[in-house]
Amino acid sequence: MGTPLDSRSAQVAEVLDRLYDEYPDATISLSYSNRLELLVAVVLSAQCTDERVNEVTAGLFEKYTTAEDYAAADEAELAEDIYGITFHNNKAGYLKSIGETLVADHDGDVPDTMDELTALSGVGRKTANVVLQHGHDVVEGIVVDTHVKRLSRRLGLTTETTPTNIETDLMDVVPEGDWQQLTHLLISHGRAVCDARNPDCDDCVLEDVCPSSKLDAEVDLASGETWD
Structure with a gap:
């Protein structure tokens, strides 16, 4: 149980093969219909569930349809429009600033380079990667969110701890x-x-190749080993 494969490349290949079979329709869960909506949704999704973001943006996208709308928005009103999103006051500021930059520097369009995207307020490499991949069909890297960070370490795909280092490390071994x-x-x-907090190792398709298997940890409790 929980025995990793001999090499990291082999581990990656096995994990991918099994997860492709398990989740054949896996894709982005944010709702959007254009690049601007995608950018806004991803900015709002930081430390917030996609479900909650989709609830809020259903009305937001009817009211704000262009970069000019965000640029001209009253920040307090915009904050109220995204109330329920974590850090809604800060994110309202980000959205207004993004609108202003898009209007001033990009003719109201969402740019298609990593440097231009990460120059926008509230946009880091993770957000930029999502926008590039799903808005522009450009794959420059790997999106590292909290799930990717947790699972890539648990599964032995990386030992790095920061999102940037995890992304770089995974890019070296993942096709x-x-x-x-x-x-x-x-x-x-x-x-x-x-x-x-409570992975279901009993029903996990990766349990036998997972070095962090809780089932193994239960056997090794005397040695002080833990699954997380």
Whole structure:
């Protein structure tokens, strides 16, 4: 139980193969219909559930349809429009600033380079990767969210601890053609099975190749080993 494969490349290949079978339809769960909506939704999703974001943006996207709308918005009113989103006051400021920058520097359009995207308020590499992949069909890297960070370490795909280092490390071992889907597969598995506090190792399709298996940890409690 819980025995990792001999090499990291072999471990990646096995994890991908099993998760592709388990989650054949895994994809982004945010609702959007254009690049601006995608950018806004991803900014709002930081430390907030996609479900909650989708609830809020259903009305938000009817009221704000262009970058000019966000640029011209009253920040307090915009904050009220996204109330219920974590850090809604800060994110209202981000959205207004993003609108202003898009209007001033990009003719109101969402840019298609990592540097231009990460220059926007509230946009880090994770957000930029999502926008590039799903808005522009450009895959420059791997989106590392909380699920990807947790599962990639538990599964022995990386020993790095920061999102930037995890992304770089995974890019070295994951085939480029799988960079985008790896994120969706790990997110799907993290939500369905590999919970942060109580992973369901008994029903996990990766249990026998997972070095962090809780089942092994229960056997090794005397040695002080833990699954997390």
